[in-house]
Amino acid sequence: MRKNRLVGFIIAIVVGISAGLIYGWVINPAGVRNTSxxxxxxxxxxxxxxxxxxxxxxxxxxxxxxxxxxxxxxxxxxxxxxxxxxxxxxxxxxxxxxxxxxxxxxxxxxxxxxx
Amino acid sequence: MNEKRGSLHLLTGVVIGVLIGLLVSLVLLPVQYIDTEPRTLKESDRASYREVIARAFLVEADTPRALARLALLQDANPSGALVEQAQTLLVSGGKDLEARALALLAAAVNQPSMVITPLAVVLPSPIQNVTNTVTAPALQSTNTPTETLATRTPAVTITPRPTYTPQPTQGAPYELLEQSNVCEPEMKQSLIQVYVVDAAGKPVEGVKIEISQPNGGVETFFTGLYPEINPGYADYTMTQGMTYNLRVGEAGGLVQNLSIPVCEDDEGNEYPGSIRLDYQQPK
Structure with a gap:
């Protein structure tokens, strides 16, 4: 039971990271500024x-x-x-x-x- | 109770994950843009860009072109940004020429009609060789730019340089007889006016005059290019804030720290004047 909770927690983090990356890189990327x-x-x-x-x-x-x-x-x-x-x-x-x-x-x- | 705890740890995991994802995608590894414009540059690179524009301005002496380049940065206060950068450079020590160039460009922003004398350049190869020299790398390259090309900044205006005039027979070095300020409000440019005569008082054509700036280049010009004024006459356009050293002939003495004199009109208003230098070969 405890192992299942840990796996679920890790999967939730991975899902969250994926969502954050998609938002920041695809849906609403940082504006074109501070370029080199x-x-x-x-x-x-x-x-x-x-x-x-x-x-x-x-x-x-x-x-x-x-x-x-x-x-x-x-x-x-x-x-x-x-x-x-x-x-x-x-x-x-x-x-x-x-x-x-x-x-x-x-x-x-x-x-x-x-x- | 157990089910509630289960949902909570999943929710916590998602929140932590989203925060990590946002941190990475927006801060640590944001989207990398290519084919950008100068207006999007970060401040340090904007400063580098301004510096190069200012240095090129000294060479080209093409004010509209320099201003067009500067406009690409879309600074809220271009003149202020240039002055601030020039001051920062001076305070940090070194790069005196860059600081002067930035200050001069700032002056050009405020006075777009300003005309400066270009710095001397040294190019050993004749123009005819350009095509061959350029073709080689062009053929080797496999990269073909695909972007829509931006509107070019105005092309450089070539300031006609004095053509070489044979040197007169060398005799005793010319001596400075008199140095005076010329205050004529109708003169649009501040000039160093040089008049050269021989021992008999006759104007001498083709006398070499070297003018140099501290930390700058050396330019050479000759008398005789304005025979309608005087066969022994030559002039040089000074730039506000610059000082010049001048030598007439091969072995003449150096006149130092020439700069635009301040004149006053009848109403007490100040305006930039010119300098007249009279030289004669001793008898």
């Missing part, structure tokens, strides 16, 4: 990469650029810039803007090769 740079849409990321590339073009601080790029993706900085370039090309960024990004990509690739 990593979750930004690709076009926003491309613009971010462009801004980082422009910063790099003015200060030559590759470490700073890497730090900023790693904030928007779990991939390595070179991949982030390459993805940014791809999106930028599709969106018709100007030659100058693409050049800023390409220079950053080149510097990152050379730095990576030197490591």
């Amino acid at each position: 740079l990593k979750s930004l849409r690709n076009d926003y990321k491309a613009d971010y990469v462009l801004m980082v590339a422009e910063c790099y073009a003015s200060d030559g601080d590759l470490a700073g650029a890497v730090e900023r790029l790693e904030a928007i993706s779990t991939s390595d900085a070179v991949s982030v810039v390459q993805q940014g370039l791809l999106t930028a090309q599709q969106m018709g960024y100007s030659n100058l803007e693409l050049m800023y990004m390409a220079e950053l990509e080149k510097a990152l690739t050379m730095s990576k090769a030197g490591d």
Whole structure:
């Protein structure tokens, strides 16, 4: 009898957890807030990469650029810039803007090769 | 009695389970969103985003574009947020350039017509190489963005830079004859106006002028780009709150801490003025 009560209690907890998870993940998920740079849409990321590339073009601080790029993706900085370039090309960024990004990509690739 | 106890422990189990489930789904492991917009960023990432916008603003000097980017964050008080972040950076020490950039962007928010002089950039490769450089990663990538692309922020406006003018024959370094403030209310920009003449008092074209900012880049320009004003004339647009160091010629002395002077009109109202520097080659 006591064992049956314990099993019932555990089953009740499992049912309750399931209900809580379904409510929080499906029925009424937390609003879109407190997101991170990593979750930004690709076009926003491309613009971010462009801004980082422009910063790099003015200060030559590759470490700073890497730090900023790693904030928007779990991939390595070179991949982030390459993805940014791809999106930028599709969106018709100007030659100058693409050049800023390409220079950053080149510097990152050379730095990576030197490591 | 036993049946009542039985129901109670089941009910307790369900309540505990629901609480655990809600804690996990809403707090510990909330739904992870992708393809979000900047307005949904958490505060620390909003600060990073603002900082990058401000730094890019210094390079592009494109106020509408910077403001469009800033608007993506939908801050209730964009200017206040920028100023507060700049102050926090200054208090925490370091990142002086970022703090200045944020303050400058805050000023641009309050004065959208503001024009700044872009920082100098260093890009070793010619523009013609861009296509090849860009194509390689594009071909390697297998990820194709599927989202509907957002409206682009306004494209960068390229500020024409002075073209290279051959240097005149080097002689004795130019000496600063006079430095004066220019107070003309009708002038829309605060300029550093440089006039260079040779030993005979004749204007000299193509004299290299270097201007630098503490913690900033160095820009180079030349006399002779405004022959309608004077063949030995060159100017540079100053930004409010910035200080500049200037050198005329290869071996000229450094004039330090140039900043926008404050002028007063007839009614006592203050307005930003310009600076005039007269240089001459010694006889």
